[in-house]
Amino acid sequence: MTTTMNEPATRQAAALPRLLPPAPEDLRRHLARYGPAPYRGRAGLLIGDIEAAGLTGRGGAAFPVYRKLAIVAQARGRKVVVANGAESEPASRKDELLLRAAPNLVLDGLQLAAEATGATEAHLYTHYGATPEILRALAERAAAGLDPVSVTITQAPPRFLAGQESALVNHLGGGPARPTFQPPRVTERGLRGAPTLVQNVETLAHIALIARYGPRWFRAAGTSAEPGSMLATVYSPDGKCRVVETEIGTPLKNLLSSGPETRAWLVGGYHGAWLALPQAFALDALTLDNATLRKYGAAVGAGVLAALPSDRCGLAEAARVVSYLAAESAGQCGPCLNGLPRIAAALAELAGPRPRRQVRADVERWAGLVEGRGACNHPDGTVRFVRSALTVLAPELSWHQKGQCSATNRRPFLPLPDGIPTSEDDWT
C-alpha cells in the first residue's frame, strides 16, 4: 500500500544532509523544518512505504526494516518498540550525535513505528540514560501532545553486547545485558513475552523522513540495492574523529585517507574487517555498501571507518581490540568463553617480537572453533576482525617474526574504554 507524497519544493532529491541539522534543534525548529510526524491513522499503513523505500537497519545488521515491522505488526496482543541508542561499539559516535542534534527526528520515528506495529509501549535505550537534550525533547513533545505512546528511558551498562537485540530486551526486562538464545526472536517473544521491535535510532530517524517525503525521495540517494544515506564515524590518521552523513555507495576514498600516511583501513568497526589500501586504479570501486564490501570480506556494520596511520603497528592495534572483545564476552557459551581469550593472548604474542611459529595456526584453529557456536554474533564478528587483520597485516607479521617492527609510534590509536567487566554489577 504505497502512498506517494509530494516532495517539498525546497527539498532537492539527493541533497545531504538529511539527518543532521546544522545545529541541535529543539521542537520548534524541528517542526518548522519538517512539519509534524505524519501519522497514518491506522496500524500497518506505513509499512508499505518502508518496504518501497528499501530501508535497512542502521545498527549494523542491515536487516530489511519493513520485514521486522511486518512481523511485529502481524502479531497479536501487547507489543513493544525500542529505540536502540546503545551503540556499544566504542568507536561509534553517530547515535550519540543524532540523539543530541536531532532527538525529535528519532522520537518521531519511534512513534511512527509504534503506530505501524500497534505497539503500546515504547523505550529509549542508551548508554548514558536521560540526557538534558532527550529530556527536553520529551518534555516539549509531551507539552505539545505529540507522543501517543509514552517513552521510558533506560540506561544500558557500558558493555559491548548491551546493544545486541536479545541482550537489550533481557536488560529491559530486569535481567543482565547478556544475549539470550534465539529462537524465539525478540520480534516473536521479546520484552516480558511481547513481540518487540528493536530499531537503531538512526533507522528510526530515516523512518521519520520516509514517512514525510516518501520512498522515492529516500531512494534518490544511495544505491538501488541499498538506498538512502547513512551516518558514518570516520577516524583519520591524525586521530581526529568526525561523524558524517554520506550516501550509501560512496567511494571509501572520499571518506578515508589513502595516502602514504595510511597503513590500512578498518571498515565496519570492531566486528568489521581490515582492508588493504586498494591500488590507485581500484580506489573508485571500493564503495561503502554491503554488496561491494562483501567481496572483500567486509561489511558496512554501524558505519565505523578508520584509517590506521602508517606509523602505528596494526597488529598491536588489532591485539588491543581483540583483548577488549574477549573481555566483553558474556561468558555464557563454552566456545566463546574459551576461544576468545586464547585468540586474544595469541594475537598479543603475534604483536610482539618473534612470536612462536604455531601461534598463527592456533589462531586459525580457534577462530574456526568459535565461529557460529555462540548464542550471538560476538565470536563471529571477532573472528572476521581477526582473520582480516592477519591477512591485511601479513607484511607486518613477517617483520615481527624477524624480531622487527616497522611502527615508530607506540601510542594507541583505536579508541577503547578503560576497565573490563569483573562483577555481575557490570552487566546490569
Place this chain on the structure above:
Amino acid sequence: MAQTKGTLETLKVNPIDCTGHGVCAELLPELISLDEWGYPIVDPRPVPPQLDREARRAVAACPVLALKLMRR
C-alpha cells in the same frame, strides 16, 4: 507410527545452557563431535532418517536439555 518423509529436522544446541557434558557426542557420533574444550560441534545439515531415533535419544539424554531437534 510412520515416519513422515520430508520432515526436515536439524539438531541445534543452546550454547548458553550447554555445559559440555558430552553425552550427546557419545550417543550420536555421526552428527556430533566434541571440540578441544568439550563442547559439541553439531552437524548443521538435516538429520538423516536412519539416525532420527538416535537423534531423539541424544536430545532426551542431555542432562541439561541443551540439545534440541528443530523443525525447519
Place this chain on the structure above:
Amino acid sequence: MSGSTAFWYASRATGIVALLLLTAVFVLGILVNRQGRLPGLPRFAVTSLHRNLSLLSVAFIGVHVLTAVLDTYVSIPVTAGVIPFASGYERFWLGLGAISFDLMLAMIVTSLLRGRLNRVLWRAIHLLAYLSWPVAFAHSIGSSKDLQHGWLLYLVVGCALLVVAATGWRLAHAARQVPRAARVAVVFAKHTAENQHTRRTRETV
C-alpha cells in the same frame, strides 16, 4: 511390634532396598551434575542409571507401601503412602516416609515434563532431593527397629555417609565456582600464564 507375616517381611526388605537405591540415585545425580564418570562406563551411563534407578526406586517404594498396607497386623491406610500422617500406626515416622515420597514424585514428574517447564522451576524442585533423602533416612531409622542396631544400622549409616560426602563435594564445587561475570578474566589469566610457562621452558632449552 513385629508381625511375622510375609507381607511385613516384604515391606521391610523392599524398604531397605529402596533406601539403598535412593542413595545410589542421589550420588549419581551429583555425579551427573559434576560431569563425573563411573569407571569403565560411558558418560550416558551415568545419566541413564540416575534416571532408571530413580524409577526403580519408585517401584520398590510402591511395593514397600502396598505390602505394609496389606499386612493385617497393623492398620495402615493405603493413602498413608502419599498423604503424610494419615496412618494411625506410627503416625510420625510413616508420615516422614510419605513426605519423602511426595518430594520424589514431584522431582520425577517435573523431570518427565522437563521440556515444557521453566528451567528455574525444574531446578528448584530437583533441589528438593537434598530434603527428600534425609527425610527418607529418618523415616527408615524411626519406623524400623531392625535398622536401629546391627549390620543394618551400619549399612544405612554407610549410606548416610555417602550422601554427606557427595553433598560436601557438590557444595565445595559451588563454593569454588567462578561467577559468570569473572569467567572470561579467569580464562585470560590462565592462558597467558600458560604461554609464559611455555615460553620460559623453550628459552631454557
